[in-house]
Amino acid sequence: MRLPANHDASTPLNEAPSNSEPVAAEPTLPVVVVADTIQTSNWALSGLLLLAVLTLLYLARELVLPIIMALILNLVFLPVVRGMKKLWIPSPLGAALVVLGLLAAFIGGIYNLAEPAGSWLDRAPQSLRVIDTKIRRITGSVQNVATVTARVEDITDRLANAGNDKNVQEVVVRSESLAGTVLGTARGFAVTAISTLVLLYFLLASGDMFLRKTIAVTPRLSDKKRAVDIAHQVEAAVSNYLLTVTMINVGLGSAVALVMYLLGVPNPVLWGVMVGLFNFVPYVGDIASITVLSVVGLLSFDDPWRSVSVPASFYLLTAIEGYLVTPLIVGRRLSLNPVVIVISVLFWGWMWGIPGALLAVPILVTLKTLCERVDSLHVFGEFLSD
Numbered sequence: 001m002r003l004p005a006n007h008d009a010s011t012p013l014n015e016a017p018s019n020s021e022p023v024a025a026e027p028t029l030p031v032v033v034v035a036d037t038i039q040t041s042n043w044a045l046s047g048l049l050l051l052a053v054l055t056l057l058y059l060a061r062e063l064v065l066p067i068i069m070a071l072i073l074n075l076v077f078l079p080v081v082r083g084m085k086k087l088w089i090p091s092p093l094g095a096a097l098v099v100l101g102l103l104a105a106f107i108g109g110i111y112n113l114a115e116p117a118g119s120w121l122d123r124a125p126q127s128l129r130v131i132d133t134k135i136r137r138i139t140g141s142v143q144n145v146a147t148v149t150a151r152v153e154d155i156t157d158r159l160a161n162a163g164n165d166k167n168v169q170e171v172v173v174r175s176e177s178l179a180g181t182v183l184g185t186a187r188g189f190a191v192t193a194i195s196t197l198v199l200l201y202f203l204l205a206s207g208d209m210f211l212r213k214t215i216a217v218t219p220r221l222s223d224k225k226r227a228v229d230i231a232h233q234v235e236a237a238v239s240n241y242l243l244t245v246t247m248i249n250v251g252l253g254s255a256v257a258l259v260m261y262l263l264g265v266p267n268p269v270l271w272g273v274m275v276g277l278f279n280f281v282p283y284v285g286d287i288a289s290i291t292v293l294s295v296v297g298l299l300s301f302d303d304p305w306r307s308v309s310v311p312a313s314f315y316l317l318t319a320i321e322g323y324l325v326t327p328l329i330v331g332r333r334l335s336l337n338p339v340v341i342v343i344s345v346l347f348w349g350w351m352w353g354i355p356g357a358l359l360a361v362p363i364l365v366t367l368k369t370l371c372e373r374v375d376s377l378h379v380f381g382e383f384l385s386d
Helices: 029-059 061-086 093-121 124-139 140-160 180-204 208-215 219-262 268-278 284-299 305-330 338-352 354-373 375-384
Strands: none
Touching: 029 061, 029 338, 061 180, 061 219, 061 338, 061 354, 093 140, 093 180, 093 268, 180 268, 208 268, 219 284, 219 305, 268 284, 284 305, 284 338, 305 338, 338 354, 354 375
16 A cells, blocks of 8 residues: 555554644534424414314314213213112113203203293393392482483483474384393203213213223323323312212202291292302302392392391301312312412303303313323423412
8 A cells, every 4th residue: 555655654544634624513503493493383383283272162162062061971970880880780771870860950950940030030120220229229329310310301301302203213122031032042051951961871871981992092001001090080080079069069059048048038949059050160150149149139128238138148158168168178189279260260151151161170170180190291280289
């Protein structure tokens, strides 16, 4: 092998000469920029996907609502069907018994409460005038009443004089009554309820079929165990929460009905059922209940103190329930962030109306349980916890 003329024999062939310039390293800045761009794109795509899902849930609420309600009720009553199966009652028969029980309770409640509720709704226009008169009497705004009356009489005289003109045409505005509006809403709710019960029957009759199929298509054994663990944790959390809250609300509604009966309020059972249902919506339900009971007190009694005693009694009972009974029974394990609860109630109520407000807390309980069991979602679970 022939060496170059200027080659030093002491220098290996594969070693660069000492006087050669160092090779510049390739810049890493473009790589970082590309990585940041990819991460930003992933976040943007995730945001667009979330927006698309929420839009779909809003537009398809008539289809989605029965499915979500049936899934949550399935988590509640599936342990009951399993218990019946241990007593040699087949799952289809156990599911039928559960659905028929819910249907009987639903129809019985409507049958017994529809007449008094309709009577109160029919009297709503006259009730507003009575309430206005009583409030003005309580506040002593007699001068304002006289001024408004004089203005009304002046407008009436002008309209009477204008009625002599032959060119004046009488316009009659016919609007749907409040009872008609509520009846239309009740029909839609009944259709949703029936669809939910039908789907609930098939979910309960199938048992753990969907969980078994999920485990079958999961490739790794560790993922199979985690899927079973998460499914059982979600089922236990949601069922325990809803059953506990249902018992608390039944107790609160019964106490309210008893107090309304002792105070002499008409239809005390109606107000007890209303309070029990409204209490499934935290915070917002209490506001709605105390508002309705304040109106009921004003309409039921002429004495201002007896009128005030109706919402005051409810406030005392709901304070005992909210600050003593619920924390003692529900405990710290299922506690949620109050701010997140209010936001969830407002959001799902805007998305799906009253059913969405009722489903807001069970959805939060499900998300909280999932976040606690999945390592990558622990940050979100921390925000959901109290």
